[in-house]
Amino acid sequence: MITRRDALKTASAVGMLSAIGGPAFAAATAPTDRRLVVIVLRGGADGLALVPAPGDPGFAARRGHLGAGETDQTGDAIPLDGTFALHPRLTALGPLWQAKQLAVVHAVHTVSRNRSHFDAQDLLEIGLNRLTSTADGWLNRTLSYYGDGKPTAGLAVGYGKPLIMRGPTRIATWAPRRLPTADDDFLSRLTQLSRDDAAIGMALADGAEAARRNRTLLGQDEHATGRSPRSLPAVAQLARATGKLLSVDQGARIATFDIDGWDTHGYQNTALAYRMPYLNDAIDGLRLGLGNAWAKTVVIVATEFGRTAAPNGTTGTDHGTATAALILGGAVAGGQVHADWPGLGQNDLYENRDLMPTTDIRALFKAVLLNHLRIDQAFIEDQIFPDSRAVPALDSIVVA
Numbered sequence: 001m002i003t004r005r006d007a008l009k010t011a012s013a014v015g016m017l018s019a020i021g022g023p024a025f026a027a028a029t030a031p032t033d034r035r036l037v038v039i040v041l042r043g044g045a046d047g048l049a050l051v052p053a054p055g056d057p058g059f060a061a062r063r064g065h066l067g068a069g070e071t072d073q074t075g076d077a078i079p080l081d082g083t084f085a086l087h088p089r090l091t092a093l094g095p096l097w098q099a100k101q102l103a104v105v106h107a108v109h110t111v112s113r114n115r116s117h118f119d120a121q122d123l124l125e126i127g128l129n130r131l132t133s134t135a136d137g138w139l140n141r142t143l144s145y146y147g148d149g150k151p152t153a154g155l156a157v158g159y160g161k162p163l164i165m166r167g168p169t170r171i172a173t174w175a176p177r178r179l180p181t182a183d184d185d186f187l188s189r190l191t192q193l194s195r196d197d198a199a200i201g202m203a204l205a206d207g208a209e210a211a212r213r214n215r216t217l218l219g220q221d222e223h224a225t226g227r228s229p230r231s232l233p234a235v236a237q238l239a240r241a242t243g244k245l246l247s248v249d250q251g252a253r254i255a256t257f258d259i260d261g262w263d264t265h266g267y268q269n270t271a272l273a274y275r276m277p278y279l280n281d282a283i284d285g286l287r288l289g290l291g292n293a294w295a296k297t298v299v300i301v302a303t304e305f306g307r308t309a310a311p312n313g314t315t316g317t318d319h320g321t322a323t324a325a326l327i328l329g330g331a332v333a334g335g336q337v338h339a340d341w342p343g344l345g346q347n348d349l350y351e352n353r354d355l356m357p358t359t360d361i362r363a364l365f366k367a368v369l370l371n372h373l374r375i376d377q378a379f380i381e382d383q384i385f386p387d388s389r390a391v392p393a394l395d396s397i398v399v400a
Helices: 004-017 059-063 065-072 093-098 117-126 138-146 184-193 198-222 232-247 268-296 362-371 377-384
Strands: 035-042 102-109 154-157 172-174 254-260 297-303 323-328 336-338
Touching: 035 117, 035 232, 035 268, 059 065, 065 268, 093 102, 093 268, 093 323, 102 362, 138 154, 138 254, 138 377, 154 232, 198 232, 232 254, 232 268, 254 268, 268 297, 297 362, 323 362, 362 377
Parallel strands: 035 254, 035 297, 102 336, 154 172, 154 254
Antiparallel strands: 102 323, 297 323
16 A cells, blocks of 8 residues: 555655656747757866867877877878867767768867866856856756746756756756666556645656656666666767657757766876767767757767876876867758867967967857857847857857
8 A cells, every 4th residue: 555655755756767757748839949968078078189180280299199099099080171180989970070060169268277177167067257156057047048937948967967057947857767667557546646735746747747758758768778877888878868858849958968087197098099989979879869850959069178288197188278179960060170279389388288278168159059049149148158248159150
């Protein structure tokens, strides 16, 4: 027999298992048919490894053995233009470049200059010129443009809610299940038991309906793959499920998830030969999950800072400044590298060690919000990035 006490104990858990379901599949019309996904590479990904610059006269001298690894691990690097290439393990991105669904913004930066992971990540996620303990995330502020109705437009995927999504605007969360699924009979009995309690009954009914719909949409992706949520199959699954959740007509429209492990102080070529496939398979899984919705999607891949231009004594790199950002999707005006390129000569480096920062990453963010999501420029300047009036949005980033 299920008692009311049992229902109270399980209601919260049931809601958490499928928090995305209610908002994602509500009958109301989604606020836009355009999608945005922000992938944060945590740890400070080396932009000169993601997008090496073998055509720069200073690249070989500055990078040494790192440059060879970045261009020759599995054959030649994936060429972009006369200066830039893709890391050879990013094999899924080459066809996107050829299809003009991938662009690069190089030498990008936040306002952080102290090379602290914590400060740089926070500044990347709040989008302001200074740190403050009360700031919400810029994606949450973006979501406020659509109001707080249903379906919920924002989705944080993974175990925890990142700062970039935190704030007063309600969002949904989803992570692969690690516990058995409650069957329909159990959920129906719980719902019936709580029908006289408006708050619990409504939340439980929404959660039960969400669980059923998620099961249909996600299939095997509803349950966690492998023992670790940080394994390569688990990250690919997370991305594929994200795409599925965004693909439906009444689904979320703005999502974010993380890929960690980019802090490469030692043996960088080996570490990135292992790590790059995580990003590669995540992009591929996201594209497959989105299906036809890929045509209306922009994906931004960003990290908190770059790394030193030259290797350290342990064949790795230390915390740096400027890095590279990727922008992908069917709505991207691809086949371009956007860069006020500073060069890699010794005199061109920031503080004689880092890729010189030349483009505020908010120029990319603002361009996507303005020209892809069609958010009013005044709202962007006043509410989302109020410290960035001197930062113009980049041109020709997305398809008009």
